[in-house]
Amino acid sequence: MIEEMYNAMTRINELKNRFGLNKQVKPQRQVNATFSEMEDRAIRLLPNEEERLLSGTVVSRNDIDNLINYYSNKRNIPSSLVRSMINAESGFNPDATSPKGAMGLMQLMPSTVMDFGVENPYDPEDNIRGGTALLKSLLDNYKGDYKLALAAYNAGKGNVDKAGGVTDIKETRDYVRKVIDLYAGEKDK
Numbered sequence: 001m002i003e004e005m006y007n008a009m010t011r012i013n014e015l016k017n018r019f020g021l022n023k024q025v026k027p028q029r030q031v032n033a034t035f036s037e038m039e040d041r042a043i044r045l046l047p048n049e050e051e052r053l054l055s056g057t058v059v060s061r062n063d064i065d066n067l068i069n070y071y072s073n074k075r076n077i078p079s080s081l082v083r084s085m086i087n088a089e090s091g092f093n094p095d096a097t098s099p100k101g102a103m104g105l106m107q108l109m110p111s112t113v114m115d116f117g118v119e120n121p122y123d124p125e126d127n128i129r130g131g132t133a134l135l136k137s138l139l140d141n142y143k144g145d146y147k148l149a150l151a152a153y154n155a156g157k158g159n160v161d162k163a164g165g166v167t168d169i170k171e172t173r174d175y176v177r178k179v180i181d182l183y184a185g186e187k188d189k
Helices: 002-018 035-044 061-075 079-090 110-115 124-141 146-155 157-163 170-188
Strands: 052-054 057-059
Touching (some): 061 079, 061 124, 079 124, 079 146, 079 170, 124 146, 146 157, 146 170
Antiparallel strands (some): 052 057
C-alpha cells in the first residue's frame, strides 16, 4: 500500500511539474490565524537577494534556515541538529528523492508523510514541519538520546528497538556519525 501511495504521489508531482502547478507558493493553511501568526510567517519567508530557484518556487537558503529555526524552536529541538540532518539527508535539495522513496529536504518516507499530515513532501515548509515533528517524537521516545533518535529516523524505530540501540546497518551507523559530526561543527560556529 505504501509503495502504491509513493507511486501515486510521484505521478502527481510529475503532472504538477509538467503543468507548472508546483511553481505557485502554497497558501497558508491557517484559516483563523491571528495577525501575529500571519506576521511571523511573513517575516520567516521574506525574500533576500540570494534567491535561487528550488522546487519550482523561489526559495533561498536563508528562507530554509528561517523555516528550520522556526520549527526547531517550536518543537524545542536544536536548529543546528535539524540543519545537520538536512545537510546529511538531502544536501539542502528540496527536490531530492532517494532510491528507497524518501522525499524532500528531510527525506520523508511515504509512511511518515501520511502519519504527520504532510501534504507536499517537496514543499520546504511542509517537509521541515513533518520532519521536525517526527524527530521530536523520536527524541521524546528515546529520552533525548540524539544517537538513538537519529538511528530511528534513518532505519526506523522498530529496527532500533529490536537492536536495543543503534543498529548494525552500516548506512545507519554512517548516517548517525555524519549527522553528529556536522552537528558538532554547527555548534562550534
